[in-house]
Amino acid sequence: MEFNPNNPVVKRCLQGMAMEENGQPEEASKLFQQAWHEATNDFEKFLATYYVARQQKNIADNLKWLETALAFALKINDDAVKSAFPALYLNIAQCYEALGEPDKAKQHDALATAFKEKPADKGPFYHGTKADLQVGDLLTPGGNSNYKAELKMNHIYFTALVNGAGLAAALAQGDGRERVYMVEPTGSFENDPNVTDKKFPGNPTRSYRSEAPLKIIGEVTDWVKQTPEQLQQWREKLANNKGEIIN
Structure with missing residues (x-):
């Protein structure tokens, strides 16, 4: 699957990022939520939930959306998506650490390291x-x-x-x-x-x-x-x- 900047959900996320950069987090949040509701496949849902997670002020809510993003990513056998696993697992580990669950934090931190050490991509x-x-x-x-x-x-x-x-x-x-x-x-x-x-x-x-x-x-x-x-x-x-x- 080739990354497509013309995909409607990708465009919506880009609009949300632009709002973030312009210091308009509430407008960004609305756009990311809109991307989530417009998503029609696992890749689009993975992408949208990743950005919805970033907008959460509550750590438990952040963790919930990150784990939802990970669940969609795990359904997709695609090297571009697999490359997001280190960041996903690391962010989830940080949430567990903040919530006082060091064992789960350590487990997800180890997964982040394992996926980061060598890209899974086989080419060509x-x-x-x-x-x-x-x-x-x-x-x-x-x-x-x-x-x-x-x-x-x-x-x-x-x-x-x-x-x-x-x-x-x-x-x-x-x-x-x-x-x-x-x-x-x-x-x-x-x-x-x-x-x-x-x-x-x-x-x-x-x-x-x-x-x-x-x-x-x-x-x-x-x-x-x-x-x-x-x-x-x-x-x-x-x-x-x-x-x-x-x-």
């Missing part, structure tokens, strides 16, 4: 670039960031979503044509901390990074390409992003 994986490469070539860390030219990257980045790799190729530095390669990690990898547990729970864009090289095993040519207007919007968004890159 992709890397977008404008470089002309061959099968068998290795992509290694140490290149300049596409988003902050003076920054040397300590990791090599990749994704399990071909359209995400296509966007990365379109935004990459250089004058070559956009290329999306199928890649195979040669070592361990982790969720990209720059996008994981930010606006949405977990790693919905299935973005990863590794200190070990990626081996090119093929090339794909079919992905959804951005319009010039969409690319300009992305470039403006990145140019206006004041946040620090976690390197």
Whole structure:
């Protein structure tokens, strides 16, 4: 299941987050509740309940909604949803700790750690670039960031979503044509901390990074390409992003 920002429930949650950022928590709460009532499948219900939980002032109510979100997430066999388990279990552990139930807190904290140590995603994986490469070539860390030219990257980045790799190729530095390669990690990898547990729970864009090289095993040519207007919007968004890159 590919994360879809055009999904009506996702849009409703984005509206709620915007209200939060504007210091309007009551309006945000109404939008998250509306998302919950509009949700029609387990993924939408998981997402909506996660945000409803964030609005709860009472710890017991927070725990109830978090456990409801977890119950929906456990029904979904999807790597993007599984990436939210560490945050879900950790938040539930903190609720149990605050409620004076240390055994349950310890149990859920252990589950959070277990799910965080290694992403469950088995791929296939992709890397977008404008470089002309061959099968068998290795992509290694140490290149300049596409988003902050003076920054040397300590990791090599990749994704399990071909359209995400296509966007990365379109935004990459250089004058070559956009290329999306199928890649195979040669070592361990982790969720990209720059996008994981930010606006949405977990790693919905299935973005990863590794200190070990990626081996090119093929090339794909079919992905959804951005319009010039969409690319300009992305470039403006990145140019206006004041946040620090976690390197």
